[in-house]
Amino acid sequence: MVVPPWLSVPPPGYGGLEQVVHGLVDTLVAHGNAVTLFGAGRQNGTAADFVSTVPDLQYDRLGESLPELAHLARVKHLVTAADFDVIHDHTTIGPLVAGRRAVPTVATVHGNPVGEYGAVLSDTDQGVGLVAISHAQRRANPELPWVGTVHNAMDVRDVPRKSAPGRGAVLWLARFSPDKGPDLAIRACRAAGLPLILAGKCNEPAERRYFTEVVEPLLDEDVTVVLNADREATLRLLVDARCLIMPIQWEEPFGMVMVEAMATGTPVVALRRGAVSELVLDGVTGLVRDRVEELPAALSEAVRIDPAACMAHAARNFSTERMALGYEEVYRRFALGAAAPVREPVPIAAR
Structure with a gap:
């Protein structure tokens, strides 16, 4: 299992990829698989054997290509066919x-596979299989050499849960970016007459600039800002929230925060973009709308959603057990050389 060199597994706070890998690794080990995790730094919080390619985490160099390239070059020299059946790569450059x-490699695509990233993926080495994290992501670029689709997941047993619909503030939980629509969240909550908590990742230059230039001028007493909260704090915010608002402005390939919200019993109010309709059951675990203007009414209606239905949906569709079984099937087919790219139509909605 190869992760980028930026963060530890699991991460101390924001880090959706690393959180997913943590759950996947521990479940694979529980199934009797021998797993070695290749990462950076000195800390490993998983059940896997850990091999570090560099003593320090490279988060301060996030956005540069050389740290990841050097990490992957070191992995190449450490991996032999005598020791491993398959490599599962979660890095950006890995497919190249x-x-x-x-050793054969399957690579999970964690971003939106279009534009520059799509150009990188289209040059994937022959014999490397790509795994999508949603059917929506695959539809965005169906010509890539996909060999499977496995939803991201989390250990739903370890999260706090609400016992009744939340009556507190609406929660927006994401990185501060125009793609995530925090400005739209403020306007929607204000129109609905509801308080809002903006809990966001804000430690990269672009995020800080966007917060200062766009978000801060919109703030008033009805908006509470929480910056760079750790995982325990974000889970508590989710439990206490009336609902999670997702006014996304891009084709979100997954959106792990929606699963986290539903796992705690908190419904999701979101715009119909990317994988939203694949994760959220409209009218059952949240309210999915087509236009920004529809969000205020949906926020008011969210208290009608049954928390138990949210939790049951998350447990049934997005457990680490289900994710691990999906990847084990991909590994088996790929290691045997039988995983040809699959291009037939794929279903849209989660069951």
């Missing part, structure tokens, strides 16, 4: 260099 490895 994986063909040089002595």
